[in-house]
Amino acid sequence: MIKHRLSHHRRLILLARYFLLASCSLRRPSATSNNTPLPGSLDLVMPTSTLVVIPIAGEIEQTPTPGSPEANTATPSPTIDLPRPDPWDGKGRVTILVLGLDYADWENTDRVGPPRSDTMILLTVDPVGKTAGILSIPRDLWVSMPGIQGYHKINTAHRFGELYNMPGGGPGLAMRTVEELLGVPVNFYGRIDFKAFEEFIDELGGVEIDVLNEIKVDPIGPGNTVILQPGKQLLDGPTALAYARNRSTVGDDFDRSERQQQVILAIRQRVLSPGRLPLLVVKAPLLYQQLSAGIQTNLTLEQAIKLAWLAQDIPQENIQRLQIGNDAVTYDTAPNGESIYVPIPERVRQIRDQIFTSSSSSSPQPMTTEELIAAEYVRITLVNQTGDAALGDRTVKYLEEKGLSIIETVQSDKTRPLTRLVDLASNPYTLRALINLLQVSPGEVYVSLDMTANTDMMVYLGEDWAKDNPLER
Numbered sequence: 001m002i003k004h005r006l007s008h009h010r011r012l013i014l015l016a017r018y019f020l021l022a023s024c025s026l027r028r029p030s031a032t033s034n035n036t037p038l039p040g041s042l043d044l045v046m047p048t049s050t051l052v053v054i055p056i057a058g059e060i061e062q063t064p065t066p067g068s069p070e071a072n073t074a075t076p077s078p079t080i081d082l083p084r085p086d087p088w089d090g091k092g093r094v095t096i097l098v099l100g101l102d103y104a105d106w107e108n109t110d111r112v113g114p115p116r117s118d119t120m121i122l123l124t125v126d127p128v129g130k131t132a133g134i135l136s137i138p139r140d141l142w143v144s145m146p147g148i149q150g151y152h153k154i155n156t157a158h159r160f161g162e163l164y165n166m167p168g169g170g171p172g173l174a175m176r177t178v179e180e181l182l183g184v185p186v187n188f189y190g191r192i193d194f195k196a197f198e199e200f201i202d203e204l205g206g207v208e209i210d211v212l213n214e215i216k217v218d219p220i221g222p223g224n225t226v227i228l229q230p231g232k233q234l235l236d237g238p239t240a241l242a243y244a245r246n247r248s249t250v251g252d253d254f255d256r257s258e259r260q261q262q263v264i265l266a267i268r269q270r271v272l273s274p275g276r277l278p279l280l281v282v283k284a285p286l287l288y289q290q291l292s293a294g295i296q297t298n299l300t301l302e303q304a305i306k307l308a309w310l311a312q313d314i315p316q317e318n319i320q321r322l323q324i325g326n327d328a329v330t331y332d333t334a335p336n337g338e339s340i341y342v343p344i345p346e347r348v349r350q351i352r353d354q355i356f357t358s359s360s361s362s363s364p365q366p367m368t369t370e371e372l373i374a375a376e377y378v379r380i381t382l383v384n385q386t387g388d389a390a391l392g393d394r395t396v397k398y399l400e401e402k403g404l405s406i407i408e409t410v411q412s413d414k415t416r417p418l419t420r421l422v423d424l425a426s427n428p429y430t431l432r433a434l435i436n437l438l439q440v441s442p443g444e445v446y447v448s449l450d451m452t453a454n455t456d457m458m459v460y461l462g463e464d465w466a467k468d469n470p471l472e473r
Contacts, residue, residue, distance in 0.1 A: 091127055094125050095122060095184065098121045098189070099190070100121075100197075114162035114170060120137040120154065120174070122135040122355075124355060125310060132319045137154060137323075139253060140154075141343055142154075143177060145157050146447060158170035174189070182352045184375060190297040193294035193295070194220070206235055206236050207235055207269075209233060209240065210262075211243075214227065215228050218246075240263055243263065244263045254326050269316075320355060378425070378427045380455065380459060382409050382459045383412055386462060386466035389411055392411055395471065402433070415462075418440075418463075419439070420460040420462065421435065422458040423445075425453070438465060439465070439468070
């Protein structure tokens, strides 16, 4: 008989993967939609050179011409590493976007290209305050995407990012889209396969769910529909997944978000129950092999380990559960006739401020504008094109006193009439602060994403700043 001796290294890896697996419920994606904008536009000007123009509805679902770029997207690589993952020191607040995908969809001959995200959940953890938040984002939310022309359902961000080879692929574009929507940094992503999710719950021996109302669920596969009655019951992996992905109740996506969060907390409770973790460690060699193929993340091993241990120390009453619900959206119809949820900006900001708090869920404190700007960690390069060499240094001091970080100052021999801002990494709070502080004209504000740049924001001081600024008053 061969004995498996699990190394400490692999035990920590397994624990880290438990943390990610306990964060998402999945559903099989359906056909994608490509839409034109609804009335209204972004208050930022995006240069056309940075945009990907999305084809008309249904175009990317057609069978591609052999040899075309689309012909190579039917089986994309399942692992995408972001080129510049945000650092985490293990002490500051960390935010992870969890994407649930059905990889079996790639094998569907009726569909070409990478899948959409069916589940999008934002996790945020405060290691100091020992608090956490779970924010569910509905798949039909109608949003703009950095580098993509027009408005689209948020669940297409992953597909477009993969299909058009954007920085960071699907996870990268999904992260930047959520950052733009909420105005907070997203440090990491976790992408989870539905099969790994089912297998993991089965290894736990199922999860206990308190079903509130009778519900019919349909686990993947033929002839296995289940009607769940109200009350506490133990669900196996396929049934728990079907329960979390069901959209046939009156509340549609919003009810589904509630069930997904219910399943997340049930998994956490099961993993942390007495005697459960040692049993999982015994099975770890086989589990590690199974789960490795079903989870991708840009967390380093060390970061994942820190988060896994931290998750054990956060009491459930300190985990706040929210969603962008029906009180934060208006119902509308996209140009192609599909139903969409248009976010109400003020309500979305209120939900964001409630979830991103360092206090417990019983007494949330909204983040101040200064805290949100600090959380973006923006590196600013300032180019002085005012014609006044001394004005650059004085402006740097002025901005630093306002809490902004200038990493480089460049004195240019050329001058420009108007001050210009170029946001390279989607930093809405810092961008807005600079617009106000430097009195920047709307037509001189640009978003031109470049995740490989050594700076996050470019400031080009113009002659208008030399003529009228608070430093000279």
